[in-house]
Amino acid sequence: MQPQPVALLMSNVETIPGKTIVNSLGLVSGSTVRAKHLGKDIFAGLKNLVGGELKAYTELLNESRNEALQRMMMEAHQRGANGIVNVRFATSSVAAGASELFVYGTAVVVE
């Protein structure tokens, strides 16, 4: 069963502008590990002939990061939050050709 996408209010400052925090529900996080596509890697290698942007990777990482965000939002949603404050992103290379995208924040109830 595919979980329904949820949309929460998010910000990376201590509050959500225009809202008041009434309850804090603790830390929530989401992560995903993505490996590179071999074919895309070869194309990216060819793109290194001239350098500049490697679009395939930009899109890959963007998708993966959205997935991590979605997981974090699911966790916050299950706790009954309607917002996440202080959202931070962290990226690390865990192995050659694989990256972990991690996102964390504080789940809150705002009104």
Next chain:
Amino acid sequence: MNDVTIAVLVYIVLPVVSGVAVPMTSWMLGRWYQNGLFKALEVAEAAEGKGFGDAQLVSYQKKQETIAAEYTTLLMANIVVGPSWGQMFLMWMKSLFGGALPSYAGVLDYGRREAIQRLKVQARERGCTSIVNMRVETSVIATAKGNDSKSSSVEFLAYGTGYR
């Protein structure tokens, strides 16, 4: 005599020529291509002007008890950039002596500015008037040395809170 000529061609001239010609070609092509990218970025930055200039793009976190806002959203924009083979070759040469690497610094500078530029564009598309607490994060995706990867690339992620 003929065999010797062929052997010299295959084992000495060819490796030397390809070893120098490929990075040189790549360097020249890369220089031309990246200059194009830089010009496009400068035009875009000029067009953005003071759209989110100075006061509205704040990279520090103030104590903001109440920001009056009717809409707020998390903004993020990323870009993956890599140097050209020619630049990698020059970097390798430079690494024998150490020192500054201006051509690589240019690649990173481009990536960072482009990421910030994309963040501004995204903010404008969503109707935000200000961006606060903007962060830029850097991560190494691949290095050309030491593993089976064919490419070298660095990712820049710019994120912040936009509101209106």
